[in-house]
Structures are given as structure tokens and as C-alpha cells.
Amino acid sequence: MYNVSSYKAKNEQEILDFIKEYPFVQITGVNEKGKPVATQIPVIVEKRNDDLYIVGHMMKETDHCKAFQENPNVLSVFTGPNGYVSASWCVSPNKGSTWNYMSVHAEGKVSFFEGEKLVSLMKTFTLLHENGNENSPTIYDNLSDSYTNKWMPYITGFEIKVDCLDTVFKLSQSLDEQSYLNVIAELEKRGGRDSFLAMEMQKRVSELFSE
Numbered sequence: 001m002y003n004v005s006s007y008k009a010k011n012e013q014e015i016l017d018f019i020k021e022y023p024f025v026q027i028t029g030v031n032e033k034g035k036p037v038a039t040q041i042p043v044i045v046e047k048r049n050d051d052l053y054i055v056g057h058m059m060k061e062t063d064h065c066k067a068f069q070e071n072p073n074v075l076s077v078f079t080g081p082n083g084y085v086s087a088s089w090c091v092s093p094n095k096g097s098t099w100n101y102m103s104v105h106a107e108g109k110v111s112f113f114e115g116e117k118l119v120s121l122m123k124t125f126t127l128l129h130e131n132g133n134e135n136s137p138t139i140y141d142n143l144s145d146s147y148t149n150k151w152m153p154y155i156t157g158f159e160i161k162v163d164c165l166d167t168v169f170k171l172s173q174s175l176d177e178q179s180y181l182n183v184i185a186e187l188e189k190r191g192g193r194d195s196f197l198a199m200e201m202q203k204r205v206s207e208l209f210s211e
Contacts, residue, residue: 029074031067052162081197090179107164118157
């Protein structure tokens with residue numbers, strides 16, 4: 001991980017808010033023979049007392065599921081807005097251009113579960129992503145028994161107890177105020193994903209340039 005102190009998140013709540021906003025996580029690991037594997041999965045993040053857990057489900061009999069069962073040590077990467085930042089936008093452009101991005105890395109051990117615990121997870125997961133709409137035909141409780149009986153045996157629930165959490169929120173913190181504001185303006189002009197990056201930078205203006 002790019003380890004620069006000025007690019008670290010300031011508090012735990014900021015990190016929790018980020019990973020809940022960007023729950024489509026990339027989970028990587030290696031099997032017992034050292035072969036790397038990876039998958040991208042939507043997850044739920046839970047705080048249990050002082051511990052943080054990443055919870056979700058995945059297909060059985062995949063290379064990554066088998067590898068995680070052989071070697072439970074995994075790295076989960078949450079990725080947020082990112083985009084190119086041209087040095088030409090800075091007051092003194094005699095420097096290299098760069099890429100701004102936001103990322104949280106969570107290390108831990110994965111364990112698996114099925115049965116009623118998996119059913120409970122799917123109920124929570126589907127209701128959450130249907131915005132609490134209990135009348136939605138696609139929440140778990142409204143699916144037919146024939147459907148759930150057919151497909152549930154193909155998936156397994158998992159949870160990762162997070163042992164180490166680290167961040168890179170690289171958002172041009174090293175720039176002077178005018179250059180920083182120029183970058184925001186240019187990103188907003190480009191729109192799309194760059195506008196989300198601009199929004200994140202805008203949140204930090206008063207903190208970075210309070211004097």
C-alpha cells in the first residue's frame with residue numbers, strides 16, 4: 001500500500017462511512033500452492049463491539065472459494081472515486097501529473113457458514129439493497145421455495161474478521177489552496193466519475209486550508 005501519512009483517513013467513522021458507501025469489494029488471496037486468486041463481491045460491513053466484520057456470500061466450487069478454504073488469509077480492497085489529475089491545472093505546473101484515488105485495505109481471516117445463518121444473511125442482504133421494501137418480489141422472504149431450494153445449495157456465506165485496516169485517500173492534499181481548487185473545478189467540468197472525486201476533495205477544503 002502507498003504509505004504516506006497525509007493520505008490516511010483521520011478517524012474510524014470516516015473509514016466505515018467509506019466502505020459502506022462502496023461495498024463492492026475485491027477479495028484476494030492465495031491457495032495452498034501459492035496461486036493467487038481474486039473475486040469481486042458486494043458485502044455488508046458489521047461492527048460487533050470493537051471488532052469489524054466483512055460479510056457476504058459467494059458461489060461454491062469456484063477457484064477463489066476453494067483457495068480461501070485452503071488458506072483463509074485474505075485481503076479485501078474497497079475502491080472509491082479515482083481519476084487523472086493534470087499538473088497543468090496547478091499554479092506551478094512544473095511537476096508530474098498524477099492520479100487521485102480512495103482505497104481501503106482490510107486484512108483478515110475468512111470463515112464460511114451455511115444453514116439458517118446463510119438464510120438470515122440473504123434476508124438482510126436482499127432487504128438492504130431493495131431499500132427496505134418488504135413488498136419487493138426479489139427480497140428473500142418473497143422468493144418462491146422452488147427458487148431458493150434450487151439455488152441456495154450453490155452458495156456459501158462468509159465472514160472476514162478484520163485484523164488490520166489501512167487507507168489511502170490520495171486527494172491532492174500536498175497542493176497549495178489555489179491549485180487544489182483548480183483541480184476540483186477541472187474535475188467537475190469533466191463530470192462522470194471525476195465529479196465524485198471532486199465532491200470528496202470539496203469536503204476537505206476547510207480542513208486543509210483553515211488558516
